[in-house]
Amino acid sequence: MSSVTDEELVAAVQSGDMQSLGQLVVRWERPLYRFVSRMVPRSDDARDICQETFLRILKRADRFRAGSRFSTWMYQIALNLCRDRARWRRRWGKIVDDAKEAPTETTASAGPSPEAGTQSNELAQAVRLGLQEIPAEQREVLILKEYEGLKFKEIAEVLSCPESTVKSRMYYGLNGLKNALARQGIR
Amino acid sequence: MECKQWNETWVAYLYDECSAEERDIIAAHLDRCDGCRERMNELAATREVLASSASEIAAPPRVIVLPAASPRTPSTWSFAGGFAAAAAMFAIGLFVGVTWFTPEPVEQTILEMGEDPIAVDRGGTQPDPNYLQIRNEYEQLDNRLGRIENWLPESQGDSPPALATWDRVQSEVGTVRQQLDLRRSEDLRLMLEWILAADQESRLRDARTLQTLGIVHATTNPNVRER
Numbered sequence: 262m263s264s265v266t267d268e269e270l271v272a273a274v275q276s277g278d279m280q281s282l283g284q285l286v287v288r289w290e291r292p293l294y295r296f297v298s299r300m301v302p303r304s305d306d307a308r309d310i311c312q313e314t315f316l317r318i319l320k321r322a323d324r325f326r327a328g329s330r331f332s333t334w335m336y337q338i339a340l341n342l343c344r345d346r347a348r349w350r351r352r353w354g355k356i357v358d359d360a361k362e363a364p365t366e367t368t369a370s371a372g373p374s375p376e377a378g379t380q381s382n383e384l385a386q387a388v389r390l391g392l393q394e395i396p397a398e399q400r401e402v403l404i405l406k407e408y409e410g411l412k413f414k415e416i417a418e419v420l421s422c423p424e425s426t427v428k429s430r431m432y433y434g435l436n437g438l439k440n441a442l443a444r445q446g447i448r
Numbered sequence: 449m450e451c452k453q454w455n456e457t458w459v460a461y462l463y464d465e466c467s468a469e470e471r472d473i474i475a476a477h478l479d480r481c482d483g484c485r486e487r488m489n490e491l492a493a494t495r496e497v498l499a500s501s502a503s504e505i506a507a508p509p510r511v512i513v514l515p516a517a518s519p520r521t522p523s524t525w526s527f528a529g530g531f532a533a534a535a536a537m538f539a540i541g542l543f544v545g546v547t548w549f550t551p552e553p554v555e556q557t558i559l560e561m562g563e564d565p566i567a568v569d570r571g572g573t574q575p576d577p578n579y580l581q582i583r584n585e586y587e588q589l590d591n592r593l594g595r596i597e598n599w600l601p602e603s604q605g606d607s608p609p610a611l612a613t614w615d616r617v618q619s620e621v622g623t624v625r626q627q628l629d630l631r632r633s634e635d636l637r638l639m640l641e642w643i644l645a646a647d648q649e650s651r652l653r654d655a656r657t658l659q660t661l662g663i664v665h666a667t668t669n670p671n672v673r674e675r
Contacts, residue, residue, distance in 0.1 A: 387501070388498060403498065406463065408502055413463070413465055428455075428456035428457075428459045431459040435459070436494075438494055447497065
């Protein structure tokens, strides 16, 4: 376990220590990429957004407030970039079907058999499509909660909204996902 | 309390983020309300599917920014210009670059933001004033576009803007994008010019070094006599 906290590393970045940014990248690039990949269907978009997130962290390190959590700040930046990208794709993108054209790269789940692995991948694909069917604000909550393991209070900080709103979105998001999965013949 | 008013409490219960008191109340309610118990079971089942589908996302590409002489914040290192520069510079292995690749496995990533290559005095070469001006214009346009685009989603809330306003904003965005594209092209052209000049300079230096080595070799070889 590392003795230096993320917040201490950001403070070091603020004072010009670029090695600390390297440490933050090493710590957070995988969770960040995982999160962004679930928010945007295209893997090339996910890469761009991860890169831009770290560049913004570097560029805006002086705006990080003491007492805040680094991960909350990072997720906020990434989420805004995801929203920007989705907005841009809606308005300007000439892509017919993002999800089918360039799906996020996934590794096969470690299963006991190839059949089990295939089933698992099919389920993952169904959930991914299901998540795209529910409203974006519900999808954000589901992903931050279930995949990133944030507490409702932390999600509320990331989204800058009341905790009760987060829970409400979670409830309707789970119900929406259930219906979307049902339409695909799952449960 | 009406059952339908419990929506927020259900998820807190489901994720074990409620107080002990709330937990007892909910558990007691679930014992006597078939409808709520069924609803809770459905939520739990959906959550299980969601969790079980967490197939591992492929390893992310890595960020590497090669270090330069002294670090500083990249306030003048605009993203698009930087990307174009990095792509070109990586190709010839020069100076600072930002690139992504997927190593397997990678133990550590070095990330340092270096000097802006354009702003650095390289052996007497001063920054190209045209480039600096264009880069500033680019950043201004980028900021303007960001302001416009950030305004748009807010305006789409409960009270959508009038159609005329919407058309005007879209037209504005289109104009700014066109200007950005022009700046990007010019950005890239200037950067390539700079790289070619640096490459030529490097070749000349190599040629001079080889010539010097030849002279040294000749003067230290006993079989070579001065005429």
